[in-house]
Amino acid sequence: MEGRKIIAAAVIENRGLDESGISYRYLAELHQTAEISLQIPALEQIVEISGCDREQSIWHLLHQILSAALADAPGQKPATTLD
Numbered sequence: 001m002e003g004r005k006i007i008a009a010a011v012i013e014n015r016g017l018d019e020s021g022i023s024y025r026y027l028a029e030l031h032q033t034a035e036i037s038l039q040i041p042a043l044e045q046i047v048e049i050s051g052c053d054r055e056q057s058i059w060h061l062l063h064q065i066l067s068a069a070l071a072d073a074p075g076q077k078p079a080t081t082l083d
């Protein structure tokens with residue numbers, strides 16, 4: 001598709017049960033493409049999530065990953081948590 005380009009990507013790996021034996025651990029590799037005209041740098045970040053219930057939706061997992069990534073990024077505010 002003309003005019004489209006990937007600006008971000010994530011690879012999320014299920015690393016199995018955590019120490020509790022009830023919930024799961026995930027490792028996410030996050031990649032952001034630089035946009036020089038907007039002064040946005042390229043970024044690569046690794047986020048680990050533990051204690052995720054697989055019965056919750058993938059969107060809940062993505063929210064946890066992105067919130068953790070924003071909390072670790074300088075100058076960024078973390079997203080609000082889901083109830």
